Amino acid sequence: MPRTDQQLLETLQYAAMEAPDLGATWPSGLWTRDEILSYLNERQSRFLKASLIQLGIATHTGILARQAIITLPPDWIATVSVVWYGDDGQVKELVRSDSFEIDHGQVDWTITADTPLVYLDYSTPTLQLQIGPLPDVGGQIQLLYVAQGAPLTGDGDTILSLPDEFAEAAAKYGPLADMFGKDGRGKNPEKAGYAQSRYQLGLDAAAIILRGRT
Amino acid sequence: MAYTQYTLADLEARLAARYESVPFWTQPEARQAINEALCTWNMLTGRWVTRAVMATTPNEYEYVTPAPISYRTRVLWNNRPLSASSREDFNNGRPNWRQETTGSGGAVPTRPMLWAPVSLELIYIWPADLLGHNSLTIDGIMATPQLTVAGDFVDLGEDDLSVLLGFCLHVLTFKKGSVWFQATLPYFTAFLRAAAAENQLITTSQIYRVYMGIDRRDLKPIRGITTPPAMAGLIPGEEG
Numbered sequence: 001m002p003r004t005d006q007q008l009l010e011t012l013q014y015a016a017m018e019a020p021d022l023g024a025t026w027p028s029g030l031w032t033r034d035e036i037l038s039y040l041n042e043r044q045s046r047f048l049k050a051s052l053i054q055l056g057i058a059t060h061t062g063i064l065a066r067q068a069i070i071t072l073p074p075d076w077i078a079t080v081s082v083v084w085y086g087d088d089g090q091v092k093e094l095v096r097s098d099s100f101e102i103d104h105g106q107v108d109w110t111i112t113a114d115t116p117l118v119y120l121d122y123s124t125p126t127l128q129l130q131i132g133p134l135p136d137v138g139g140q141i142q143l144l145y146v147a148q149g150a151p152l153t154g155d156g157d158t159i160l161s162l163p164d165e166f167a168e169a170a171a172k173y174g175p176l177a178d179m180f181g182k183d184g185r186g187k188n189p190e191k192a193g194y195a196q197s198r199y200q201l202g203l204d205a206a207a208i209i210l211r212g213r214t
Numbered sequence: 215m216a217y218t219q220y221t222l223a224d225l226e227a228r229l230a231a232r233y234e235s236v237p238f239w240t241q242p243e244a245r246q247a248i249n250e251a252l253c254t255w256n257m258l259t260g261r262w263v264t265r266a267v268m269a270t271t272p273n274e275y276e277y278v279t280p281a282p283i284s285y286r287t288r289v290l291w292n293n294r295p296l297s298a299s300s301r302e303d304f305n306n307g308r309p310n311w312r313q314e315t316t317g318s319g320g321a322v323p324t325r326p327m328l329w330a331p332v333s334l335e336l337i338y339i340w341p342a343d344l345l346g347h348n349s350l351t352i353d354g355i356m357a358t359p360q361l362t363v364a365g366d367f368v369d370l371g372e373d374d375l376s377v378l379l380g381f382c383l384h385v386l387t388f389k390k391g392s393v394w395f396q397a398t399l400p401y402f403t404a405f406l407r408a409a410a411a412e413n414q415l416i417t418t419s420q421i422y423r424v425y426m427g428i429d430r431r432d433l434k435p436i437r438g439i440t441t442p443p444a445m446a447g448l449i450p451g452e453e454g
Contacts, residue, residue: 014243017389053285055333080332081301083312091312093305144332163284163334164358165257168250191391197421204419205257209285210331211300213418 169202
């Protein structure tokens, strides 16, 4: 049963000894509602990126010959794989590379078209990806990526973008680590350290499920 | 004791029997703690399993596991098990694997032989089923039973119930912290130990090793790194 953002906020209220009201108010003054929501959203995205348990698939069709720049989806966080489907029937998973490697490995890659071999996402502007060498034929790209979770607004309409099994790690103990690790009257290193370790335990469990090892 | 179906009311009564006087938590908190214990137990051990059957699609190598499977553990094609692999092994072993089907001939098998987990819900099979419409059976872990009303029930053994209730007490004392929380750490380690007995892969987790007190960084000093002070007081016998 997916958790709504208000249920998550109330769980945090219980853990922080605030009066439970679905996250509407935080009367202690140690944290604000917007602050808690930002912790929730950040931890959700960090967990998704680190664990790779939920991935998005985007297909970019209509890529022209010699077109190297691909626009990434607006909810993109990290790229997992890029597969080139050429109109000539070639299907190839592109290897992640960088500009230094391809500039020195294939010096004329920006001029001479060929079957794409690599993708670069480090040296391109935000939300852009480059493939190289330039494709000699048109085609399409299938992108497997980590998508940002649905923004948690606290209005009760949004559910956590993670299974229940990982909800505690990502949406309870992650934000608690941030809350009790914050410098100020609410700082509690013991609770922050424990909460962070529970968050990490969730990541380790996700790694074991996906890869059989941490 | 054989597996029994415990209702939420049973679990709450069992939890109440483990403390005296007036607790510093409310009934909604206790219910949340029970559900957190169930979710964490399922995450670490994959206790609640289920099976789903779907049809293969012609020339398709990519499949999304259907609900109610939370994550998959075993895949069968026409009741014949596929061996587990990985996307990296597919790419390194057969660079053109995406284009290969059961009708490709040559060294490509005539039935799917391997499957690779990509995410919790996405798997690849190799080679792709050329004709499709065959059965693809997915064994996996179902979503954790969440108990919201008194009559909701969950399958549990008596031995599991003991560690789960101890874990609930540990979760409930977090908000109080200090000596009350530290006093419940043995319940948490017992929970982890029981989970590790069900799923030994957990013992490879660094966090597990820290909690169990077997993370002896003092025996292998690396650039003066020591156990973080925040963790120091949590490990019996460890000094900061």
